[in-house]
Amino acid sequence: MKGIAYLDLVSFLASLAGIAFLLFTGKYRIKTDIKLLILSILFLLTLYYLSLFIEWYGITDTLDPYEDLIGALIPMMWIFLFYAFVQKISNIDLQESKKSLDMALKGSRAGTWEWNMQTGEVIYNRRWAEIIGYTLEELEPLNITILKNLSHPEDLKRSDELLQKLFKGEIDFYECEVRLKHKNGNWVWIMDRGMVIEQDKNGNPMRMAGTHIEINRQKQVEQELKEQIEQKLAINKKYLEQNKELSESLERIQSINQELMKAKEKAEESDRLKSAFLANMSHEIRTPMNGILGFAALLNKPDLKGDKQLEYIHLIQQSGTRMLNIINELIDISKIEAGQLDIRLENTDIVDLLHGLYLFYKPEAEKRGLSLLYSSSLEGNENHIVTDKTKLYEILSNLITNALKYTEKGRIDFGCLRVGDTVEFFVRDTGIGISPDYHEKIFERFRQVNIDNPSAKEGSGLGLTISRAYVEKLGGKISVRSKLGEGSVFTFTLPYHKPISLKQPQKTDPVTFGSDFGKITMLVADDDDIGFLYLHELLFLNNVIVLRARDGNNAVELCRKYTEIKMVFMDIKMPVMNGLEAIRQIRQFRRDLPIILQTAYASTENKEEALKAGGNEYLSKPIRQEDLYTVLGKYLV
Amino acid sequence: MIRDNELIMLILGIGALVLTLIYKAELKRIFAWKNLMASFYFLLAAWVFTVAEGFLLPYYLNLAEHLCYTASAVIMAVWCFRASFSHKRIVF
Numbered sequence: 185m186k187g188i189a190y191l192d193l194v195s196f197l198a199s200l201a202g203i204a205f206l207l208f209t210g211k212y213r214i215k216t217d218i219k220l221l222i223l224s225i226l227f228l229l230t231l232y233y234l235s236l237f238i239e240w241y242g243i244t245d246t247l248d249p250y251e252d253l254i255g256a257l258i259p260m261m262w263i264f265l266f267y268a269f270v271q272k273i274s275n276i277d278l279q280e281s282k283k284s285l286d287m288a289l290k291g292s293r294a295g296t297w298e299w300n301m302q303t304g305e306v307i308y309n310r311r312w313a314e315i316i317g318y319t320l321e322e323l324e325p326l327n328i329t330i331l332k333n334l335s336h337p338e339d340l341k342r343s344d345e346l347l348q349k350l351f352k353g354e355i356d357f358y359e360c361e362v363r364l365k366h367k368n369g370n371w372v373w374i375m376d377r378g379m380v381i382e383q384d385k386n387g388n389p390m391r392m393a394g395t396h397i398e399i400n401r402q403k404q405v406e407q408e409l410k411e412q413i414e415q416k417l418a419i420n421k422k423y424l425e426q427n428k429e430l431s432e433s434l435e436r437i438q439s440i441n442q443e444l445m446k447a448k449e450k451a452e453e454s455d456r457l458k459s460a461f462l463a464n465m466s467h468e469i470r471t472p473m474n475g476i477l478g479f480a481a482l483l484n485k486p487d488l489k490g491d492k493q494l495e496y497i498h499l500i501q502q503s504g505t506r507m508l509n510i511i512n513e514l515i516d517i518s519k520i521e522a523g524q525l526d527i528r529l530e531n532t533d534i535v536d537l538l539h540g541l542y543l544f545y546k547p548e549a550e551k552r553g554l555s556l557l558y559s560s561s562l563e564g565n566e567n568h569i570v571t572d573k574t575k576l577y578e579i580l581s582n583l584i585t586n587a588l589k590y591t592e593k594g595r596i597d598f599g600c601l602r603v604g605d606t607v608e609f610f611v612r613d614t615g616i617g618i619s620p621d622y623h624e625k626i627f628e629r630f631r632q633v634n635i636d637n638p639s640a641k642e643g644s645g646l647g648l649t650i651s652r653a654y655v656e657k658l659g660g661k662i663s664v665r666s667k668l669g670e671g672s673v674f675t676f677t678l679p680y681h682k683p684i685s686l687k688q689p690q691k692t693d694p695v696t697f698g699s700d701f702g703k704i705t706m707l708v709a710d711d712d713d714i715g716f717l718y719l720h721e722l723l724f725l726n727n728v729i730v731l732r733a734r735d736g737n738n739a740v741e742l743c744r745k746y747t748e749i750k751m752v753f754m755d756i757k758m759p760v761m762n763g764l765e766a767i768r769q770i771r772q773f774r775r776d777l778p779i780i781l782q783t784a785y786a787s788t789e790n791k792e793e794a795l796k797a798g799g800n801e802y803l804s805k806p807i808r809q810e811d812l813y814t815v816l817g818k819y820l821v
Numbered sequence: 822m823i824r825d826n827e828l829i830m831l832i833l834g835i836g837a838l839v840l841t842l843i844y845k846a847e848l849k850r851i852f853a854w855k856n857l858m859a860s861f862y863f864l865l866a867a868w869v870f871t872v873a874e875g876f877l878l879p880y881y882l883n884l885a886e887h888l889c890y891t892a893s894a895v896i897m898a899v900w901c902f903r904a905s906f907s908h909k910r911i912v913f
Contacts, residue, residue, distance in 0.1 A: 191887040198894035202901035218911065222901070229894060236887070252826035259833030259868070262861055266840045266848065273847045 189240035196233035202226045218272065221265040228258050295396035297331075297378070301389055304328050315374065315398050317367030336363035336371060343376065350380065351389050358394065361403075373403040457628075461645060468510050475503030508806060513646045516578075520653040527657055531683040532573040534600055534607065535560050541577070541598070545584050554591055559599035562607070569607060570681040575654040576609075579662075582647040583611035583674045591615030594671070606660065606677040613673075618666040626664070627652045651676075704820070705729040705748045709739035709763065710755040710782070715805065719753055719782070722812060736761030740769045743777065751819060753803075756783040756794060764797040771798040778819040782807055823875040831868045838865060852911045856900040863893035 203226045206219060232254045235247040289296060295312025299305075304327045313320045316334060323330050332340065339362035350358045358378045363371040378394020479496040482488070488496075519525050542558045549556035560567065580598065587596045594614025600607050618626060627648050655662040655676045666672035706723055710716040711734050720730045731746065733739035737760045743749055752770070756763035767779055781799040783790065791802045801815050841848055841858065848854055867889035874882035904911055 188884065188887045191891045195887075195891045195894035198891070198898040202894075202898040205898070205901040205905045226897065226901070229897070233890065233894065236890070240887075252824075255826050255830045256833065258864070259830055259837050262837040262864075263833065263840060266837060266844065269851055270844045270847045273850055 186241060189237050189242075192233050192237040192240055196230055196237055199226050199230040199233060203230065218265070218268055221261065221268055225258065225261045225265060228254050228261060232258060289395075292395075292397065296393070297396065298381075298391065298393040299328055299378075300391055306331065312396055315396055316364050316372055331364075334364045336365075339363050353387075358392075361399065364396075373399045375399045464645060465510070465514075469507060472503035472507040472510075476500050476507070479503075504806070513650060516650045517646045520650065525653060525657050527572045527575065529570050529681075530573055531568055532571050532576060533568055534562060534576075535567040537573065537577060537580075538599060541580055541584060544581075545588065548588055549596060552588060552591075553593065554588070555595035555597075557595065557597040557599075559597065561599075561601035565682075566602065568683050569678070570683050571658055571678055572654075575658060576678070579651045579654050579676065580609065580611065582651045586647060586674075587611055587613035587615060587672075591671070602680065603677065605680050607680050608675055608677050610673060610675045612671065614671040617668045617670050618664065618672055619668050620666075623664050623666065627662070703727060703729060704750045705731060705746060707731045707733060707739060707742055707746075707749045707752045709733040709736065709752065709758065709766065711735060711758045712755070715755065715782075718807070719812075722809060726816070735759045736763055736766030736769075739763075739766045743770045743774055749777070751816075752777060752779045753782050754779055754799065756781060756785055756790070764794060767794075767798040780815055823872060827868065827871045827875075831872050834865045834868045837861065852907060852909055853900055853903050856896060856903065860893045860896040860900060863889045863896065867893065 203223060206223055206226070232251065235251045235254070238244055239247055239251070289309075289311070293311060295315050296309045297312055298307040300307075306326050306328050308320060308323070308326055310320055313323055320326065335343065339360070343360045343362055346355070346358055346360050349355045356379070358376070360376050362374050362376050364374050366372045375397045376394065377397075378392050380389040380391070381393045382389070382391035384390055479500045483493060483496050483500075516525075538558045538560055542556065546556050584596065584598060587598075591613040592615070596611070596613045598609070598611040600609045602608075652662050655678070659679045660677040662674065662676035664672055664674050706728050708716055708719045708723070708730055710719070710732070716732055720732070723730050731742055731749065733742050735758045736754075739752065739754060740761070743752065754763040754767060758766075761769075763781060763783070767781075770777065770779065778800045779798065780801045780803060781791075781794040782803045782805060783794070784805040791804075794802050800819070803811055803815065841861070848858070851857060867886045870882045870886035870889060874886065
């Protein structure tokens with residue numbers, strides 16, 4: 185058992201060494217209370233191990249009571265030691281936490297307050313007072329009234345509202361930007377934050393604590409930012425307006441571009457059409473010229489028989505008429521282009537006009553194996569309207585001519601009917617029809633469906649353009665309904681203007697070829713030999729003595745010299761003195777002398793100017809025999 | 822045979838053990854805490870052996886008891902030595 189005794193001796197000595205280390209060595213880093221507890225444990229263990237050694241070594245057996253007491257104290261001392269350690273550690277934590285908090289408060293430069301809501305007393309820290317330029321001593325006694333007195337009235341109201349919400353539990357934290365009066369009189373912006381830290385058993389707030397942080401700089405920055413934002417918003421608004429203007433400009437530019445593109449396309453199309461038109465015109469003029477010149481040359485053949493002669497003459501006349509039509513169309517379109525289209529309103533008998541057209545086109549229709557019909561729903565005096573008879577005739581002529589050109593079999597009917605305040609004319613055929621794509625284009629100038637196609641029908645391509653211009657000038661509208669292969673219906677309306685008087689113009693009895701006027705003398709003033717010869721032949725055949733003047737001056741002299749001159753045919757364009765001036769001079773001594781103007785100037789203006797100068801009638805070249813005889817009948821019979 | 826004082830020591834020792842388990846996180850912050858705890862656990866083991874030897878293996882458990890006392894005392898002495906000569910704080 186001495187072995188155990190030696191073990192106890194070692195234990196004793198080790199404990200003793202521990203005591204020695206703690207008491208006599210080291211730097212005494214162990215806190216006193218902890219050290220005392222450890223020393224106590226070591227001391228008790230020393231005694232305990234010593235008693236065990238004594239017992240086991242067999243020195244004495246009487247130490248049991250002390251041994252039991254010491255043995256019970258040892259675990260108790262360990263408990264105290266552990267508890268002391270825990271306490272120590274907790275204290276350290278608490279101190280460190282407090283230190284951190286203090287540092288944080290110092291670092292944040294926050295003022296703190298703690299409000300006892302029962303007494304109204306408030307505990308402020310020094311920083312709180314520093315923010316508003318005071319020391320705590322200057323502000324004593326410290327209570328909530330100080331804060332209220334220093335607060336801006338507007339902020340106080342807002343702050344109270346927030347506090348009420350906090351007390352009612354509507355918000356968890358109180359946070360409000362307030363202004364406090366600085367000692368120097370300025371307002372200091374404060375971020376005031378806080379919360380209820382103690383409540384009574386009814387939940388009523390007892391104490392509040394919080395911080396004050398100066399936010400003057402933030403407020404200044406905020407204000408500057410606000411001003412910058414306002415400036416930027418203003419700039420932005422300006423930019424937006426400019427952007428809008430630019431967008432609008434862009435849209436306008438795009439619109440102009442589109443218009444320019446359209447104009448360009450139209451110009452290109454127009455150019456193309458003009459080229460095609462010129463080619464077509466060349467063809468249309470050369471073709472009748474070919475007939476005229478060709479058959480005129482054939483007439484020179486000495487062995488030509490009478491029938492052949494008549495046939496050639498007829499063909500020459502036909503070609504001449506065709507060429508005259510083309511020239512007339514060209515003149516009409518040039519007037520339309522120049523905006524010089526004149527309207528001569530007169531009482532027009534529509535049924536008479538339709539009948540005339542029917543008679544005129546019937547032979548051509550029969551020749552082509554087509555039925556030609558006309559109809560009118562106008563009855564009695566309704567068939568008289570005030571319009572430009574010539575233009576109406578030309579419109580219908582154009583439409584019927586087109587119908588004849590493009591109808592190979594079937595029928596063509598035309599006519600009119602009353603529709604409200606308008607008269608609607610129509611020309612219907614069973615021809616090849618027109619594709620819907622061309623319903624508008626065919627009314628454009630120089631436009632023929634397939635004008636580029638050499639196989640297109642004869643014609644200038646101006647007929648429908650002229651017709652539309654005439655219709656619109658007369659106050660109406662023209663349109664077409666057509667499908668390919670199903671024929672076409674052209675309709676146009678004219679306003680129904682009832683004539684004031686239905687008095688018919690006086691008709692004169694026309695003279696005819698070969699009438700004898702009884703050896704009368706007439707003067708033909710024309711510098712062109714062919715023009716003179718043509719009139720000479722017509723008049724000579726009627727037993728008229730024909731004098732010739734080659735210029736206006738010569739005409740005036742002859743009229744003055746030969747008083748037997750009964751009628752003058754006066755050309756307008758002549759050398760030395762023109763026809764109009766010659767008329768004016770003749771009128772000075774022969775007021776009653778019939779003077780007939782005959783000229784290639786075919787416009788209405790020319791006609792009006794000529795009549796104004798003193799002319800009695802106006803015949804445009806080429807002079808038709810019928811027109812000449814009508815004039816002769818009017819003044820000589 | 823169990824002696825009353827040995828049983829009291831054991832019960833109080835277990836109480837201290839419970840305390841060390843509850844506050845283990847805090848006690849870990851003691852300088853060389855494993856060393857200190859080892860000393861305590863050897864002491865506690867000695868108290869367990871001294872109670873147990875009343876029931877079985879009295880010789881060996883008695884020997885184990887005293888070996889544990891010695892180990893506890895030596896480890897405690899080492900802890901005291903280290904704590905005394907260390908530059909670190911005893912509680913972190």
